[in-house]
Amino acid sequence: MGDTSQDPYVNDGFRASDHDPVVISLNLAPTFTDVTASVNVVQSGLTMNRFTSKYSGTVSFQNTTGADITGPLRFVLQGLPAGVTLDGGSIDENGRPYITLRNASIPVGATVSVSTTFTNPSKVSIVYMPKLFSSAF
Amino acid sequence: MFKLTAFFSRALLVLTLVVGGAPALAGPLYHVSVDTAVFAGSSGFLDLSFLGLGTAAPATATLSNFAGNFGSSAELAGDVRGDVGSRIVIGNRDGFNDFLQTVTFGGLFSFDLRFDTKGKGDGTTFGLALINEDFSGYLGADGNIAQIALLPAAPDALFAVEGLAKISEVAQVPEPALWLLLATGLVLIGATRRAARR
Numbered sequence: 001m002g003d004t005s006q007d008p009y010v011n012d013g014f015r016a017s018d019h020d021p022v023v024i025s026l027n028l029a030p031t032f033t034d035v036t037a038s039v040n041v042v043q044s045g046l047t048m049n050r051f052t053s054k055y056s057g058t059v060s061f062q063n064t065t066g067a068d069i070t071g072p073l074r075f076v077l078q079g080l081p082a083g084v085t086l087d088g089g090s091i092d093e094n095g096r097p098y099i100t101l102r103n104a105s106i107p108v109g110a111t112v113s114v115s116t117t118f119t120n121p122s123k124v125s126i127v128y129m130p131k132l133f134s135s136a137f
Numbered sequence: 138m139f140k141l142t143a144f145f146s147r148a149l150l151v152l153t154l155v156v157g158g159a160p161a162l163a164g165p166l167y168h169v170s171v172d173t174a175v176f177a178g179s180s181g182f183l184d185l186s187f188l189g190l191g192t193a194a195p196a197t198a199t200l201s202n203f204a205g206n207f208g209s210s211a212e213l214a215g216d217v218r219g220d221v222g223s224r225i226v227i228g229n230r231d232g233f234n235d236f237l238q239t240v241t242f243g244g245l246f247s248f249d250l251r252f253d254t255k256g257k258g259d260g261t262t263f264g265l266a267l268i269n270e271d272f273s274g275y276l277g278a279d280g281n282i283a284q285i286a287l288l289p290a291a292p293d294a295l296f297a298v299e300g301l302a303k304i305s306e307v308a309q310v311p312e313p314a315l316w317l318l319l320a321t322g323l324v325l326i327g328a329t330r331r332a333a334r335r
Contacts, residue, residue: 042259042290044260045262045286048186050268051274123214125190125232126232
């Protein structure tokens with residue numbers, strides 16, 4: 001328990017115990033688990049604005065399992081080509097762009113959709129691996 | 138006993154059904170019309186696009202029977218070929234598949250549109266937009282004024298700006314080649330049955 005020869009007890013107004021204080025730290029960072037296999041991912045075609053070079057589409061996730069998928073949920077776009085950036089997204093701990101889904105969870109059989117917008121000035125073909133991650137404490 | 142003629146006859150029948158059945162799997166025929174009366178007195182561009190992710194199911198959009206006051210020049214980008222004088226075929230292979238046609242606004246523009254999708258994959262969206270004369274912005278909407286979204290295992294999603302664009306589904310008239318295929322299939326079915334009875 002990290003006992004030392006130094007006695008931390010001080011006999012003053014803040015004394016609480018005559019034992020060594022025990023400090024417990026909890027790492028409460030959420031861990032995200034890949035739940036892509038639990039959903040049917042449907043990705044729409046794209047529209048493109050010539051004057052902003054923005055491509056837009058939608059992605060929907062249908063829960064195909066017999067249990068609710070609990071959130072928070074992250075839609076991770078793995079392997080976006082160079083020169084293509086996801087607008088309004090964040091970057092996860094592995095450097096991949098992602099969007100946090102507004103829905104807290106996906107009930108059995110339900111579908112959740114999210115809009116995507118990409119900046120793609122070179123007009124390259126947009127390819128990535130869609131992944132859905134669920135956080136669990 | 139293995140009958141070679143019956144085998145080949147059946148194989149030919151299967152081939153005919155497969156080849157003949159493919160056009161039947163193609164999507165419906167759409168008629169797209171755009172009324173540009175509100176922009177009369179100006180010219181600009183008709184912008185036709187067919188875009189999907191790199192993981193989209195391979196698809197083509199075939200546009201034909203064009204009508205309208207088209208200009209003489211067009212700009213083709215990506216997986217596209219043809220012209221408004223005959224037909225335009227746009228694929229979804231590249232990142233930007235687009236046909237840009239000069240037009241004089243004021244009248245009605247229209248064409249027929251058919252999609253063919255092969256295999257599995259993500260969706261593709263056909264879009265029609267109008268662009269102003271100095272190529273600085275869209276007309277009628279901030280982007281497409283008519284749109285057809287092809288989605289896997291779902292009906293096509295149609296969108297058109299009311300009063301400006303219209304998309305209607307038209308009954309398809311079978312082409313002579315389809316009638317010929319059907320007749321060949323029926324003859325082969327009859328021949329197979331006759332051969333089986335002997």
